[in-house]
Amino acid sequence: MNLEFLSQIPLLLTIVYCVAVVAFVFLFVLFSNWLERKISAHIQDRLGPMETGGWHGWSQAIADALKLLFKEDIIPAAADNKLFRLAPYLVFVGSLAGFAVLPFGAQLIGSDLNIGMYYVIAISSLVVIGILMAGWASNNKWALYGAMRAAAQMVSYEVPVALSLLVPVIMSGTMSMQEIVHNQEGYFWNWYVFRMFPFSFVAFIIYFWASLAEVNRNPFDLPEAESELVAGYFTEYSGMRFAIFFLAEYGNMFVVSAIAATVFLGGWQAPFPFLKFIPGAVWFIGKAMSLVFVQMWLRWTLPRLRVDQLMHVCWKIFLPFSFANLMLVGLWAVLWGK
């Protein structure tokens, strides 16, 4: 009896951690929604929301979320009812599952899997299936087009993403997220982005751009191109179900940025050893948030690509470069060690 009670403690801790992560995702989405409004406004020489809540419209995102919660939930008559209901949850689960292996700090990790990196690549395929389901079940041409584009794009861009994530795996000789972070200890020039120059840096750049396509962000936001497809695969969704897609999209933005921060920018390590007194989670979230900021900055700066340009960039530029990069890094590791 006593022993059984003891074995429950890690489970309880895990549950607490999971709840904390979900709360973090909600807070992050609220904050980044407001941030994106502000950034887009300032880039376009506007002020953005200024009234709601007082200081710089800080509660605009909360008002938006409440509005979405109270909106009528519409399911089109010709839609496939069950799949239509299921799809948003599948997309959200795929996005949330990525958080399981994100190392927020030395002890703060859902599960330090032996195959952490591989798990991240695998779990992102769940999102594709959810998007295809949403597009197909909506029984709407725009939604179907958006879903097809999203699936084609995500399946293609998975390849350069995986190949460029293999570069830090070669450099650290492990797929476990925590060990990769531990191998980047010390000053900031020990971060993988600055080691094995320029190969690792090229991998970082390729990863960042390809991950923009993975999460359907501008300049790769063809699946939800408003001017062509209304809203792409979630055209028919409204209210709460739309909000879940929205949560998943912003959650994915954080996941890909956090992975870049983990494997290239030292994760929760401080840039200088004397700054170690600041908790790792602060550094980790700070690094991930700066990459999220760059994503938003790019969205409001660059025009959208065409479909053929999208495929051209992936298969004829990113892929050969990441292959060559991977081979050269392997050669370097064999000749001069890690």
Added chain:
Amino acid sequence: MESVFFVILAVVTVFSALMVILQKNPMTSVLFLILAFFSTAALYVLLSAPFLAAVQIIVYAGAIMVLFLFVIMLLNLNRIKEEGSPLLKALGMMVAGMLLVIAAVVIRSTVIPSDSGFVAGTEPGFGSVEAIGRSLFTTYLLPFEIASFLLLAAIIGAVVLAKKKL
């Protein structure tokens, strides 16, 4: 704990595998097939082979099933017509029965060590990336290289098919 998970996963796997063939709508059957692949991957995790589970999800549930979904969406097969031929039905039943006999023989002849528990104990590092990589590049080097050669041939074949002018 493990046996509870195993029973849940086994029920999900068998149920979704059955639904694949019982569903009339091809889109739904493909989605059930994906569910079957996912629960099989979860069974691999229970067998302490997480790498295999991730591969299962990437290759089957990810790449191949997305292709499947594409084909079905493009062909717009809403309902498959009932194949009424009694000959085909009889043939199908015969093949399935023969498969059942073979499977039964294999299961009966499998020797299960009497001292093994529900989940066999494994040495540390079993199923890890390092262990699989080492065995692929030492013990199973020849099959591994042959498989990669086959894949290369398939890639070249796809390029030849897709590109009219080379």
